[in-house]
Each structure stands twice: as structure tokens, then as C-alpha cells.
Amino acid sequence: MRISSRLTIAIHMLACIETFKATRKVTSDFLAGSINVNPVVIRRLLSRLKAAGIIKVARGTGGAEIARPLNEITVLDLFTAVDCVEGGDLFHFHEHPNPDCPVGRNIHTVLDGKLLRVQQAMEAEMQRITMADIIGETRDIIAAQS
Amino acid sequence: MRISSRLTIAIHMLACIETFKATRKVTSDFLAGSINVNPVVIRRLLSRLKAAGIIKVARGTGGAEIARPLNEITVLDLFTAVDCVEGGDLFHFHEHPNPDCPVGRNIHTVLDGKLLRVQQAMEAEMQRITMADIIGETRDIIAAQS
DNA sequence: AATAGATGTAATGTCAATAGTTACATCAAA
DNA sequence: TTTGATGTAACTATTGACATTACATCTATT
Numbered sequence: 001m002r003i004s005s006r007l008t009i010a011i012h013m014l015a016c017i018e019t020f021k022a023t024r025k026v027t028s029d030f031l032a033g034s035i036n037v038n039p040v041v042i043r044r045l046l047s048r049l050k051a052a053g054i055i056k057v058a059r060g061t062g063g064a065e066i067a068r069p070l071n072e073i074t075v076l077d078l079f080t081a082v083d084c085v086e087g088g089d090l091f092h093f094h095e096h097p098n099p100d101c102p103v104g105r106n107i108h109t110v111l112d113g114k115l116l117r118v119q120q121a122m123e124a125e126m127q128r129i130t131m132a133d134i135i136g137e138t139r140d141i142i143a144a145q146s
Numbered sequence: 147m148r149i150s151s152r153l154t155i156a157i158h159m160l161a162c163i164e165t166f167k168a169t170r171k172v173t174s175d176f177l178a179g180s181i182n183v184n185p186v187v188i189r190r191l192l193s194r195l196k197a198a199g200i201i202k203v204a205r206g207t208g209g210a211e212i213a214r215p216l217n218e219i220t221v222l223d224l225f226t227a228v229d230c231v232e233g234g235d236l237f238h239f240h241e242h243p244n245p246d247c248p249v250g251r252n253i254h255t256v257l258d259g260k261l262l263r264v265q266q267a268m269e270a271e272m273q274r275i276t277m278a279d280i281i282g283e284t285r286d287i288i289a290a291q292s
Numbered sequence: 293a294a295t296a297g298a299t300g301t302a303a304t305g306t307c308a309a310t311a312g313t314t315a316c317a318t319c320a321a322a
Numbered sequence: 323t324t325t326g327a328t329g330t331a332a333c334t335a336t337t338g339a340c341a342t343t344a345c346a347t348c349t350a351t352t
Contacts, residue, residue, distance in 0.1 A: 001147035001338070002231050002238040004310070008257060009240050015256075016249045027327065034247040035240055038312050043328065060320030062327035075260070085148050086309085092148040092339090094155050094181055101180040102288045103162045110161075110283045111154060114221070118271045125267035129260050137256045142248045147309065150339070173298065184341050189299065206349030208298035232338090238310095 006082040009035055010045055011075065011134060017055065017064050018135050019142075025063040045082055052081035070135055076126035090119040152228040155181055156191055157221065157280060163201065163210050164281050165288075171209040191228055198227035216281055222272035236265040 012035050017026045024030070028046060032039040046064060049055045054077060056067045066073070080088075093111070097104035158181050163172045170176070174192060178185040192210060195201045200223060202213045212219070226234075239257070243250035 001150055001309090003236055004147055005238040005240045006310090008237060008253075008261075011257060012240070012243065012249065012253050015253065016247070019249050025327095029327085034244045034250045036242040036244050036250070037240060040313070040330085041311065043330080044311095047329070057328070058320085059328055060318080060326085062320090075264075090149055091154065092151040094151045094158070094183060096182040097158065098180045098182050101162070102291070103158065103165050103284060104180045104182070106284055106287045106291075107154075107158050107161065109287060110280055111157065114275050114280070115154075118221075118268055118275075121271035122264055122268035125264045129264075134256055134260070138249060138252055141252045141255060145248070145252075147338090152339085171298095175298085186301085186342070187340065189301080193300070203299070204349085205299055206297085206347080208349090 004084045007079055007084050010078045010082050014131050015135055015138050027062050048082050071130045071132035073131040074127045075129040076123050091115045150230045153230050156224045156228050160277050161281055161284050173208050194228050217276045217278035219277040220273045221275040222269050237261045
């Protein structure tokens with residue numbers, strides 16, 4: 001299974017919030033229009049990002065804004081905030097290896113650490129990418145197009 | 147979504163095939179018993195591993211054996227052989243960003259390379275783990291228990 | 293040959309997660 | 323008080339993983 005598109009949607013959301021903050025109020029409907037998904041999907045993600053302290057959402061009056069400096073928001077922060085892998089484990093281990101088999105009895109012990117290192121390698125690379133990088137590049141490309 | 151347990155099952159299968167090759171014929175039913183999944187699940191994975199040139203399966207008479215030196219079979223080989231992520235892409239990108247929005251129009255360009263680097267970091271770590279490592283450690287643990 | 297014990301694979305069912313959608317309670321500024 | 327938002331529950335559809343049954347096919351052995 002691929003990692004949920006919640007991650008790329010969340011990145012897109014932050015890029016929009018920052019890009020349009022000076023020109024308009026960035027509502028869930030506006031974000032839904034840019035990303036092309038249902039507004040409720042956006043609101044569910046706004047909730048999670050708010051709970052993680054990444055954004056602030058104005059109840060009633062509406063509009064979202066980013067709560068931290070862009071270079072202090074990494075892709076890993078978003079990945080964990082929107083809960084892309086259940087229980088935080090990237091790999092789904094088969095649940096019931098046979099304890100009566102010498103291999104089945106020990107396979108977890110042998111593999112768990114190795115799989116964790118794989119996940120950590122992925123997360124370390126995610127941590128190197130900040131929203132400042134992404135939004136900076138986006139701004140440059142948009143400027144070159146206009 | 148987590149990565150399919152097909153990966154850990156495939157690793158377990160190879161560990162069993164190697165561990166028991168001297169003492170018994172390793173059939174899909176025997177593997178299913180150690181892993182505790184349905185034999186058909188095992189046979190489907192045997193098919194894929196065979197297609198990848200990792201194992202040989204004796205039709206009719208039965209039994210599986212490993213086709214390459216253990217230190218030339220990496221976890222990455224198994225990951226790709228059993229097709230753990232659809233289309234080879236680890237991340238599911240939202241499908242239809244709005245081309246009329248400057249962010250939606252460019253989000254793919256900005257993100258694709260970065261997401262690929264994350265995936266490559268994960269795969270590089272997978273490539274460092276060989277079945278020789280895994281089976282060696284398993285053998286040591288089993289020996290210490292008996 | 294016939295048999296026994298395997299593999300190969302199609303067909304079907306169940307379950308869980310994702311995502312779409314409708315509906316509505318709630319909130320805050322004008 | 324109205325308006326335009328957010329917050330969230332409820333329901334549905336779709337998809338992938340995995341279980342299971344069934345059966346065709348293969349090959350060593352008798």
C-alpha cells in the first residue's frame with residue numbers, strides 16, 4: 001500500500017495558505033478548490049494540523065494561517081500530524097507467526113530493529129525537507145511564469 | 147497506510163526455506179504453518195519470488211529452494227518482487243490539483259523530486275539488509291535456545 | 293497407467309482504510 | 323440577526339489485503 005495522499009494534500013494546503021495569505025482569506029472551500037478534493041477532507045486535515053500546533057484556524061470568521069516559522073515545519077512534522085501510517089509503524093508485520101516453529105518464534109526479534117532502521121532512514125530524509133524549501137521553490141516557479 | 151505484510155511474510159518464507167532445507171521438503175503448506183497465513187497466500191508470493199528469480203519451486207513434486215547466494219538477496223529485492231507499493235511509488239499523490247491555481251499547477255514539479263529522494267533513502271537502507279544477515283542472526287538465536 | 297502429494301490460479305467473500313458527500317450544530321464578525 | 327465560516331457525525335463507495343474454496347495441472351513413485 002502507498003502512503004496516504006493526506007501527506008501531499010497537507011503540503012499543498014500549507015503552500016496555499018502561505019502563498020495567498022496577503023491577498024485573500026484562505027478557507028477550507030478555497031483550499032478544496034485548489035487541491036480538488038472535498039472540503040470536508042480539508043477540514044479534517046485542518047483539525048489534525050491544528051492539533052499538532054502547525055496552523056491556526058479562525059472559527060466563525062474563517063481562514064487558516066501558519067503558526068510557526070516555515071523553516072521549523074518539516075515534511076516529517078506533517079507526516080506524523082496527519083497520521084499516514086497506523087500506530088506509527090511503516091511496516092505491517094504478519095500478526096501471528098507460529099511460536100512452535102524456531103523461525104516463527106524469532107522472526108520478530110530479528111526483523112524489528114532492521115525495519116525500524118529503514119523507517120528512520122525515510123523519516124530522516126523527510127526531516128531534511130522544510131516548508132520553507134517547498135514554498136520558496138513554489139514562489140520562484142510562479143514568479144517565472146508571470 | 148502501512149506497507150503490506152507481504153514483505154515480512156516473504157522474508158519469513160526465505161528464512162524458513164533456508165533453515166529447513168536440510169531436514170525436510172519445504173512446501174507451501176509447511177510455510178503457511180510457520181507464518182500462520184493461508185497456503186494460497188504463500189503460493190501467490192512463491193509465484194512472485196520465482197518470477198523475480200529469487201527462488202525455484204518444484205512443480206508436481208513440491209518444495210521451494212533459494213536460487214541465489216543469500217548475500218545477493220536484499221530486502222529491497224523482496225520489496226520490489228512482492229510489489230508492496232502500487233506502481234513503485236511510495237507516496238500517493240492527490241490526483242487532480244487544480245491547474246488554474248498557481249500552487250496547484252506547480253505542486254507536482256516542486257514535490258516529485260523531494261518525495262523520490264525520501265523513497266530512495268528508504269530503499270537504500272533496505273538494500274543494506276541481506277538475507278544472509280537475517281538468516282545468520284536467526285540461526286544464532288535458534289542455536290542459543292537449544 | 294494410476295495414484296498421491298504438490299503447485300498454480302480463478303473466483304468469491306470479508307474486512308479495514310480512504311475518500312466523497314450530505315447534513316447540521318456552532319461560532320464570530322458585521 | 324444575518325452571513326459565512328468551521329467542526330463533526332453519519333453514511334456511502336471504492337479499493338487493497340487477505341482468507342478461503344475449488345479445481346486443473348504437474349511429476350515422482352508405485
